[in-house]
Amino acid sequence: MGCGPDNPHGHHLQVRRDGQDVVAEHVFDERHVGAPGIAHGGAVATVIDDLFGFLLYGMGSLGVTRSLQMDYRAPVLLGRNYILRARLVERDGRKMHTAATVAHETNFVATARAVFVAVDLGHFTEALSSADRDRSSR
Numbered sequence: 001m002g003c004g005p006d007n008p009h010g011h012h013l014q015v016r017r018d019g020q021d022v023v024a025e026h027v028f029d030e031r032h033v034g035a036p037g038i039a040h041g042g043a044v045a046t047v048i049d050d051l052f053g054f055l056l057y058g059m060g061s062l063g064v065t066r067s068l069q070m071d072y073r074a075p076v077l078l079g080r081n082y083i084l085r086a087r088l089v090e091r092d093g094r095k096m097h098t099a100a101t102v103a104h105e106t107n108f109v110a111t112a113r114a115v116f117v118a119v120d121l122g123h124f125t126e127a128l129s130s131a132d133r134d135r136s137s138r
């Protein structure tokens with residue numbers, strides 16, 4: 001949903017490092033419409049969640065979102081280029097506290113905070129096996 005190239009409904013996010021931060025440019029389009037002309041808040045949360053995923057990946061940590069708090073300060077408009085930026089605020093054991101901004105020029109239209117929890121690879125392989133079992137029992 002966030003970055004993979006194969007999902008036609010995905011955001012195809014491309015992320016780069018900038019010092020300790022990760023940064024992406026993003027344009028929401030008609031696939032992400034909420035109110036006319038405005039990106040759905042869930043779509044904005046999706047790209048921020050994914051950006052945090054890149055941040056952790058760059059740090060060499062596998063982690064998943066435990067909580068994600070969005071603060072929508074102004075409408076995120078379709079067809080407009082936004083700069084997304086994320087950083088690690090603090091690591092506390094398995095918990096990684098992260099923060100992000102969504103900006104157009106000097107206007108911060110949304111900010112976010114999240115808690116990610118480090119997991120091992122088994123978190124994903126077990127979920128995949130359970131999903132496969134559910135599919136085959138249908």
Ligand SMILES: CCCCCCCCCC(=O)SCCNC(=O)CCNC(=O)[C@H](O)C(C)(C)COP(=O)(O)OP(=O)(O)OC[C@H]1O[C@@H](n2cnc3c(N)ncnc32)[C@H](O)[C@@H]1OP(=O)(O)O
Binds near residue numbers: 093
């Ligand atoms: C391979 C490629 C991967 C690409 C991923 C990119 C995707 C983008 C990110 C996502 O969308 S991830 C998908 C959405 N998230 C999930 O599916 C996670 C679902 N939740 C879980 O699987 C479990 O809740 C989780 C593994 C996160 C934690 O369960 P655990 O039983 O291992 O841990 P626990 O509940 O004990 O919490 C761990 C720590 O976090 C703390 N904690 C929990 N909720 C918190 C909260 N809301 N705020 C602050 N701290 C919190 C908790 O107190 C504890 O602190 P301590 O370690 O100090 O004891």
